[in-house]
Amino acid sequence: MWETGVTQILRKWREQGHTRLDCAKIVSTRTSRGGLDQWRWTVPTSANRSVSVKDVAAAAGVSLGTVSNVLNKPDRVSEATRQRVLAAMTDLGFVRNESARQLRSGVSRTLAYLMLDASNPFFTDVAAGIETEAETHGLTVVLCNSGSRGAREQAHLELFEQQRVQGLLVTPVDPDSPTLDAVARRGTPVVIVDRTRDDDSLCSVAVDDVLGGRIGIEHLLDRGHRRVAFIGGPADLGQVRDRLEGARSAWSDAGLDPEDLLTLRTEDLRVADGREAGQRLVGLPASRRPTAAFCVNDLIALGLLQQITQAGLRTPDDLAILGYDDIDYAAAAAVPLSSVRQPRQQLGRTAADLAMTEAAGGPHTHRRVLFTPELVARASTLG
Amino acid sequence: MWETGVTQILRKWREQGHTRLDCAKIVSTRTSRGGLDQWRWTVPTSANRSVSVKDVAAAAGVSLGTVSNVLNKPDRVSEATRQRVLAAMTDLGFVRNESARQLRSGVSRTLAYLMLDASNPFFTDVAAGIETEAETHGLTVVLCNSGSRGAREQAHLELFEQQRVQGLLVTPVDPDSPTLDAVARRGTPVVIVDRTRDDDSLCSVAVDDVLGGRIGIEHLLDRGHRRVAFIGGPADLGQVRDRLEGARSAWSDAGLDPEDLLTLRTEDLRVADGREAGQRLVGLPASRRPTAAFCVNDLIALGLLQQITQAGLRTPDDLAILGYDDIDYAAAAAVPLSSVRQPRQQLGRTAADLAMTEAAGGPHTHRRVLFTPELVARASTLG
DNA sequence: TTCGATGATTGAAACGTTTTAATCCGGAAC
DNA sequence: GTTCCGGATTAAAACGTTTCAATCATCGAA
Structure with a gap:
């Protein structure tokens, strides 16, 4: 039975890339079978954990909830503690974890634009329009480039959807691609930029x-x-x-x-x-x-x-x-x-606007906006 | 005492934007004081929750951990259940929540490039180089544009840091800005692109x-x-x-x-x-x-x-x-x-490479790469 | 038969926030 | 002196994953 235990440990140990067995780290545990045939050990972890609200709270001598309030509802916390918390934050080098924030609150603060060709100034101008409109609403814009390649477009779309972006603007390789419908159906507002469809199954902004x-x-x-x-x-x-x-x-x-x-x-x-x-x-x-x-x-x-x-x-x-x-x-x-x-710029601004209103919820009917060239x-x- | 309870309820009720009080929704709870002076009620929630691994697991008749394994370690799960889980996923329209994934695993799959001026083709070419290099490592690149404006640069840097991107490439307005050092010190690999510093306090890739x-x-x-x-x-x-x-x-x-x-x-x-x-x-x-x-x-x-x-x-x-x-x-x-x-392209590729090796961990000394113009x-x- | 090994699966504990009901407390009103 | 109010604060429960020890089932060898 002792043999068994050691064998198991050694296997796992090797799997983890260790070469030498430090017996001091082995601690026995009992199992339901009653024997000593399962083992547990500790490995030295590079304790590089980053600073969390919990740490800030401890340093400032307040509860974790108060720290969150300082971040999100500053008017609910008294000036004195607010200052104390803020000081603790800078002292400890606290950086809010956006993943955790978004996971809990369910709200993302970004708009995504998937460009067809980033080296074409037309699309960067559109992007600039999107940025100005998003900025006034306190959103940031992330850009990605498909380079006219369907596979890359697909990959970017998937990531954006997984990131639960607030809105997904895209100049697609193929505006009729069913992928776009799928994304929209699952709840991410999609706006087609500089392309249209014959039906009104999605919002789109284009030029005639x-x-x-x-x-x-x-x-x-x-x-x-x-x-x-x-x-x-x-x-x-x-x-x-x-x-x-x-x-x-x-x-x-x-x-x-x-x-x-x-x-x-x-x-x-x-x-x-x-x-x-x-x-x-x-x-x-x-x-x-x-x-x-x-x-x-x-x-x-x-x-x-x-x-x-x-x-x-x-x-x-x-x-x-x-x-x-x-x-x-x-x-x-x-x-x-x-x-x-x-x-171009207005194309972007309007697209961003459509995405944001759709994201805001409420009754929504898809709109097709067509600008006039000159x-x-x-x-x-x-x- | 009754009055008090009703007053409190009405206040909160109004705060939540309700105009009519539906008594059926009020449920009393006892407090430590022994009186009926605290109340609880329920409001109809728009049950729009998205599909989670839990739902997929239930639909496929497996445990939640197995669904995760299908996603991350497909070889650990038998072919039969794998198929069953995959089917459940498409049936339910499951989309993996990247925030939760990243929060738990602690690993981000994106590289960020903060451009100085997206309308300058020089920078989009650099970005293309970054993309090709990142793609071979299975990372996606998100682009942002500061438009030479310090405030916007700052905002984007903060967001990227909060998103815990794997690497942060940036062509800064001012390469000596202490913000960059701060970000790097807190653990995000930073690479300065197309600029240098006199000291070697950060990785940088530039042209002589x-x-x-x-x-x-x-x-x-x-x-x-x-x-x-x-x-x-x-x-x-x-x-x-x-x-x-x-x-x-x-x-x-x-x-x-x-x-x-x-x-x-x-x-x-x-x-x-x-x-x-x-x-x-x-x-x-x-x-x-x-x-x-x-x-x-x-x-x-x-x-x-x-x-x-x-x-x-x-x-x-x-x-x-x-x-x-x-x-x-x-x-x-x-x-x-x-x-x-x-x-240009090589500038981008090298920068991405530096960021990724720094992110990979291990001993790191900052490098300053200087290319020769022609x-x-x-x-x-x-x- | 029994024990050990292997492979598939499960359960529960994280991860770092936000949210919300509950508590506490000092002061105003009765 | 109660009672009530409102503001500041707290405790605990989420959010949706991944991780990992533990369990289960199966099978081959002793």
């Missing part, structure tokens, strides 16, 4: 992309262009689809031949894709080459501008360029870029 | 700015410039100070008159500040105007480029421009911008 496409083409028509390229992709992206739809309808409304509205697809929406599109455009014989390009976002427009400039073409004389988003760098480009501007004409189309 | 300044000036000297403006501010910013120091020492090493290295201060480091500096530069008589400008970052360089182009000057013939950071938009500018490149010459200085 069909109208934006129309505005862009109308501007180019005004400037006399009759052979235009629409550059953008991927084809299944809602933004691209809608803007193209608007462009096409404006084009046909003007009674022009659909053939003359060339569509150039790109892999993605980055500067590199614009350069690549530029190469294809430059490769066309001058007679068939469009006189203007309407890019589905500014990054593509910038890449295009750079590429065709390198190839010796001039903007807007040889090729007028119209972008979309009006990011700060658009105005600072080699040839200041005309662009369709979206109210044309900003600069040298790249004016000449 | 003195060397960067030197490299920049040497390039301009190579191109034959003998009257150069160094543009940047604020003067008390470490980056600005160091790059200027490097620039000056390279200048004097070449045996040139310090007077000919003009210094133009700017308010901040944004595009608008570059434009403003451009106006001042254009205002100078051509004879005294520098032939090249070395800007302390690309945003200023872009603003400068835009402004002097508008004023009819040409780059690089009338004014060569050299930036710093080599952000993507530098290459895409009207005149592709020469720039001093910093290894010159990327483009049309804005080559012509």
Whole structure:
């Protein structure tokens, strides 16, 4: 029986990575079986526990509840003890444990924004809008970046839900993803940013992309262009689809031949894709080459501008360029870029607002907010 | 005595916002005084409790500990029960409560990066580096933006510390701020990103700015410039100070008159500040105007480029421009911008790595990592 | 048969807060 | 002198996990 005990101890001991057995640490306990076949021992613990309200209470000579009151309802505690508690806190280096706070109170103080692409200034501007709105309500915003990757988006969504954030703003890879519905159904307010759904199953804030496409083409028509390229992709992206739809309808409304509205697809929406599109455009014989390009976002427009400039073409004389988003760098480009501007900051502010009102409880019906884009004409189309 | 009881009840009742008193809800309790002067009542609670492990356990017919094991040590539980528990989870829509998890286990699964300016692509690139490194270790990264505002930085630091993040990466407004030391002393690993301190009191990852300044000036000297403006501010910013120091020492090493290295201060480091500096530069008589400008970052360089182009000057013939950071938009500018490149992504990766090793425990000595910048010459200085 | 080993499962104790009913106490009102 | 009131304070019960010793069941070897 003694053997058994020792064997068991040694196994566990080894499992825990110990190499030497210190018998002084072994203490016997009795079991229901009546024998000495179970053992317990202590290991030296690196007593690095952090300071808790309990410690503060002890140091200040008050009860634990009073410390909590100092933190949460300062007016309920007399000035003298308040000072004493505050002093104890700084003395001991007390840091409130947010996990415990949130677990007990059930309320989180953060709003989350899951960005599609943090390197695109459009989304950081939206984020800035969210931040300003959240700040006025005393919430902090945490940002995450999916980088257009579904798996990462999924992982971030899960973590945010587990963290019980107050609201979850997201520019999703696919706005129709059922994951979003699942999250919302389980109780986290979800707001789709810069995308929409056809139904009203979730709150969303976006800009009227069909109208934006129309505005862009109308501007180019005004400037006399009759052979235009629409550059953008991927084809299944809602933004691209809608803007193209608007462009096409404006084009046909003007009674022009659909053939003359060339569509150039790109892999993605980055500067590199614009350069690549530029190469294809430059490769066309001058007679068939469009006189203007309407890019589905500014990054593509910038890449295009750079590429065709390198190839010796001039903007807007040889090729007028119209972008979309009006990011700060658009105005600072080699040839200041005309662009369709979206109210980015307001997009963020409104989204945050929707999330917070939904989180506040009360009767809620999902809202779909649609902003109107506006044309900003600069040298790249004016000449 | 009856009166007293009713008075007390009514007061509390009113405090809770009730307008009508439902006597059926009142239940008397006896107190130590023996009288009926204390009361208790129940209010209808909106039973909206979320699903917990307890519920899952009940549904699956196992104990609460087993559910936890399915979550954390799946190999310790038999396949059959594992499936049963998993099924119960999806049926009930169970979402693990991260607060409770972290409170009990004491371990957080997130790394935080507090950015100085989310709209500056330099920092989002650093963030991308952090993300890739963290991902390989199974951590998620949350981003926050201080927008160069000390108060907001402070608030975010506090929240992150309260959340007990595993590591806290920060590009601070002021790297010498004692707040950072305080946070680190209390146990959160802190890594300063893209800034350094003179002492080694914290881990930091940065790029050798003195060397960067030197490299920049040497390039301009190579191109034959003998009257150069160094543009940047604020003067008390470490980056600005160091790059200027490097620039000056390279200048004097070449045996040139310090007077000919003009210094133009700017308010901040944004595009608008570059434009403003451009106006001042254009205002100078051509004879005294520098032939090249070395800007302390690309945003200023872009603003400068835009402004002097508008004023009819040409780059690089009338004014060569050299930036710093080599952000993507530098290459895409009207005149592709020469720039001093910093290894942004690697900066982020290394910072994340430092934080995680410090968090892993064990003996730790703070490290100061310094990367070497490199010159990327483009049309804005080559012509 | 019995004992020991192994693997699956359970029960109960944490973790650090917030919440809330209860207590205490000095003073005002009767 | 009671009685009542209100403000300050306290004690104890949550919150939803993870952890870990203890138990249970099964099986192989002695």
